[in-house]
Amino acid sequence: MVSTATNIAQKKFDNCIMNASGVWCSDENELTELDRSEASSFVTKSGTLQPRKGNPQPRYFPTSLGSINSMGLPNQGLDYYLEVVNRLQQRKPHKNYFVSCTGFNVQEDISLLKKVAVSGFTGVVELNLSCPNVPGKPQTGYDFETVDNILKTVFKSYKGPLGVKLPPYFDIVHFNQMAQILNKYPLAYVNSVNSIGNGLYIDDTQEQVVIKPKNGFGGIGGDYIKPTALANVHAFYQRLNPDIQIIGTGGIKNGRDIFEHILCGASMVQVGTALMKEGPDIFARLTRELKAIMRDKGYEKIADFKGKLQYIE
Ligand code: RRO
Secondary structure, eight states, X not given: OOOOOEEETTEEESOSEEXXXXXXXXXXXXXXXXXXXXXXXXXXXXXXXXXXXXXXSOOEEEETTEEEEOOOOOBOOHHHHHHHHHHHXXXXXXXXXXXXXXXXXXXXXHXXXXXXXXXXXXXXXXXXXXXXXXXXXXXXXXXHHHHXXXXXXXXXXXXXXXXXXXXXXXXXXXXXXXXXXXXXXXXXXXXXXXXXXXXXXXXXXXXXXXXXXXXXXXXXXXXXXXXXXXXXXHHHHHHSOTTSXXXXXXXXXXXXXXXXXXXXXXXXXXXXXXXXXXXTTHHHHHHHHHHHHHHHHTOOSGGGTTTOOXXXX
8 A cells, every 4th residue: 555644743644745835725715625635734825913915916827837926925814824724623633734924023923923822723833934025025034144043032932843934045055054054943844945036927929027016026836946946855855954854845746746856855745836727636636646656666655765866976
């Protein structure tokens, strides 16, 4: 029997495939659909202290090779997501869920995590350090000193399992510097990668951008970003303490993409752009395709190939 089960933060998941935050997770209806799908879990849209409308429309555009978005963090507020997830959790006590949140400064991060603790949430928190689309706000994950300061402050008060969503890095020195910071803290996991920030997709017939915010600049997802995602997954797999796990996100649309992420070191994978295109039925297809590859290769469980990427001597 081939199994795609995994563990994150010492919690069991009967499948290693789930949604990426921001896709199909903005309200109770979408989260309930994910809960009924073959994904083993879900993560909510990143919740902020107050609900947000986000950027003006159009703000998401699917392309033949992926997507561009500048949603601008539209969300119902963290309280809403905690209420929904805690309710679903009561109905399915055997499942484990993720709640994503993001503050605009370290004080807000602390307030958000206080809300999580007070709510009685028993799942895993994903702190988003990499939203690329709030006008005037740089991505926290590219400010190494601030990341260090946030993690130092957060782990003084928050005692539950917590991971971070990181932007993609593009330089070996940056992998080294970021890993050195991350290794100082009891992180459950790092999730690599968020979208590649501030790409520009244009419509040459209209001679126009395709999304309205920021004059068309937005986060890139899908096929474009798989090699960058695999590099980040593997770079952190090589550098992080083994007790910090990796969630691989970026460019997953079939079983082979998932196999590659796991081979590079991912313990769980998340699907964004392809989920947006296909809807939650995608999880049944992806699971079937991953299992077929594992069966062909003689692997029974993901530990049989996780992180076992070969180099050329
Ligand atoms: O809402 C967004 O514009 C957004 C967020 Br918070 C994020 O983390 N990644 C992204 O591509 N879009």
